[in-house]
Structures are given as structure tokens and as C-alpha cells.
Amino acid sequence: MAEVGTGEESIDNWIERSGVEAVVDEFDEGWIAKGGVLSPELLIDAYKCGVFPWEVNPEIEWYAPRKRMVLLTSELHVGATMRRVLSRSSLKITLDRAFNSVVRNCAVTDINDSRSGGTWIDDTIIEAYTKLHEQGFAHSCEAWREGELVGGIYGISLGGVFFAESMFNSEDNAGKVAFVYLVRTLKEWGIELFDCQTSAAWKERFGARLWPRSKFQAHLKEALEMQTRSGPWEIKSE
Numbered sequence: 001m002a003e004v005g006t007g008e009e010s011i012d013n014w015i016e017r018s019g020v021e022a023v024v025d026e027f028d029e030g031w032i033a034k035g036g037v038l039s040p041e042l043l044i045d046a047y048k049c050g051v052f053p054w055e056v057n058p059e060i061e062w063y064a065p066r067k068r069m070v071l072l073t074s075e076l077h078v079g080a081t082m083r084r085v086l087s088r089s090s091l092k093i094t095l096d097r098a099f100n101s102v103v104r105n106c107a108v109t110d111i112n113d114s115r116s117g118g119t120w121i122d123d124t125i126i127e128a129y130t131k132l133h134e135q136g137f138a139h140s141c142e143a144w145r146e147g148e149l150v151g152g153i154y155g156i157s158l159g160g161v162f163f164a165e166s167m168f169n170s171e172d173n174a175g176k177v178a179f180v181y182l183v184r185t186l187k188e189w190g191i192e193l194f195d196c197q198t199s200a201a202w203k204e205r206f207g208a209r210l211w212p213r214s215k216f217q218a219h220l221k222e223a224l225e226m227q228t229r230s231g232p233w234e235i236k237s238e
Contacts (some may be wrong), residue, residue, distance in 0.1 A: 010217060011064050014049040018042060020062060030065035030213075038128040040135060047156050047163050048224060050217050052197065055120050068216040069196040069208050073187035077207035078180060085173050086180060091151070092144040093181045095233040099133045100126070102140040102152035106166035121166065129165070132156060136230030141182040143174040151175035153182060157231075160223035161193040162186055176202070185235060193223045 011032060015022050020033040032051065036042055038060055046052060046062065055061035078086070107121035132138035137158065143151035151174025153167040162182075169175040183194060183206075196203045199210060211219075 010049045011051060014046060014051055018045065020060075028066065030063045031061055032064050033062040034059045036060055036062075038124055040128065040131045040137075043128060043132060043156070044137060044158065047158055047161075048220075050213070050220050052163065052165075053125070056122060056124060057120075063197075064213060065198060066213050067199070067210045068213060069199045069203055070211050070216060070219075071183065071194040071196055071203065071206060071208040073183050073192050073194055075207045076180070076183045076187070077205070079205060082173075082176065082180070082206075086177060089173075089177050090145075091174060091177055093178060093235060094142045094144065095182075095185070095235050096133070096139055096231050098142050098149055098152070099138065099140040099154060100130055101149055102142060102154045102168070103129055103166070105149065105152065105168045105170065106154065108168070129154070129156075133231065136232070137228070139231055139233050141178040141185075143171075143178040145171060145174070151178050153178050155195075157191065158224060158228050160191050160226035161195060161220060162191055163195045164197065179206070181235070185233075189229055190226065191229070193219055 015033050018036055020036040022033050023031055025031045038053065043053070050068075051062050051064045053060050054063045103121065103126050107126065129138050133140075138154065138156050140152055140154040142149055150171035151169045153164060153175060155162055155164040157163075167175040167179060186194065194208075196208045
């Protein structure tokens with residue numbers, strides 16, 4: 001894996017060595033490149049440089065937002081309403097028990113997706129992230145109701161960073177319950193940087209903030225110096 005730099009230099013170097021095509025970001029959304037083969041190696045290298053895939057339209061589109069939504073796990077804020085939800089919850093929370101099912105549910109009901117006609121998560125994406133899960137880099141947190149999966153979140157973990165990809169609910173607040181458990185667990189493990197990628201009001205309510213790209217890249221470089229906690233993961237109470 002190539003050495004990770006910071007800021008624009010790191011991203012430019014990633015584009016050059018990855019065989020993708022740089023693009024002009026007309027709408028300033030952080031779209032930096034397109035193309036490439038969605039291999040585990042390319043994905044890991046991309047995340048280490050602060051880049052992630054977001055569309056397959058029809059080529060893979062790669063993003064590095066100029067303003068990145070980030071949650072420090074030590075600054076998780078759980079408001080009064082969510083505290084009540086958690087205190088009354090009878091959901092069972094697990095880690096890495098149903099990764100493929102979580103991703104497939106996110107493909108249908110991702111709460112971050114405002115587009116009609118479903119999400120961008122297709123079989124190519126599912127296959128690539130499942131391979132990362134098998135290699136110990138991709139993880140899921142699941143919420144269960146009487147043996148039925150009712151919520152969950154998945155993402156990539158490298159060093160001291162968790163790159164959240166998607167979350168779903170098929171029961172009110174189930175995905176958010178899993179989210180809180182995941183963030184608290186990451187904090188216990190010393191994983192401080194929780195990448196939320198893009199802005200959303202619900203993320204802000206939990207304490208996430210928008211960072212300029214340069215700040216995110218600097219913190220990313222430092223966090224990657226921590227040893228990666230490979231999977232499968234478990235919660236002590238499972």
C-alpha cells in the first residue's frame with residue numbers, strides 16, 4: 001500500500017496511481033474521479049487517502065467532500081429523547097453477525113438516501129464490501145427484535161478511524177440504537193475518528209460536525225498510525 005500523505009497531494013497521488021480518471025467537480029460536491037475496478041485493495045487505499053465511492057453511474061464515482069462530517073467518539077451526544085429510547089429498548093445488539101444482510105437492507109432502506117428509486121448500493125458494491133468484511137476490514141452493527149434484523153450500520157475500520165457507509169431501520173430508531181452502541185464501543189477501543197462523510201441533521205444531533213477537508217486529512221493521517229482492529233468484532237455482552 002502506498003504511503004498516505006495529507007490534503008490535496010494525497011488525493012492527487014491516489015488518482016494518479018489508481019488508474020481512475022480525474023473529473024471537474026462543477027457543483028463543488030467533492031466528486032474527484034470516476035472509473036476503476038472496485039477491488040478490496042483499491043477501496044482500502046482510497047479510504048486511507050480520505051476518498052470513498054458513492055455512485056456507480058455507470059462508472060464508479062469517487063468523492064472526497066470539501067466539508068466532511070465527522071464525529072469524535074469521545075464527543076457523542078445522546079439527547080433526552082434518544083436516552084429514553086435506549087433505556088426502554090429491548091433490542092439485542094451484535095457486531096459482525098449479519099454483515100451481508102445489513103448491507104442488503106441498506107441497499108433498500110438507507111436512511112441517508114433522499115433519492116427515489118433506491119440507493120446506489122448494487123451487487124458490485126455488496127460483493128466488494130463483503131470481501132473487505134471477510135478480510136477483517138469491514139464491519140456491521142446489528143439490532144435484533146426476537147431474532148429478526150430490524151436495524152443496522154456498516155462501514156470500514158482502519159487504524160483509529162471508522163468510515164461509516166450506510167445505516168438502515170425497519171423499526172423506528174433501531175438503526176440509531178445500533179449506531180450509539182457502535183460509537184460507544186469504538187470509544188472504548190480507542191477508535192476516536194468516526195467519519196460520517198456527508199451532512200445530515202440527525203448526525204449533527206449526535207455531535208457530528210463539518211470539518212474542512214484539510215482538517216480531516218490531517219486527523220486521518222494521525223489516526224491511521226494506530227493498529228487496525230481486525231474482525232470479526234464482538235460486544236462483550238453478546
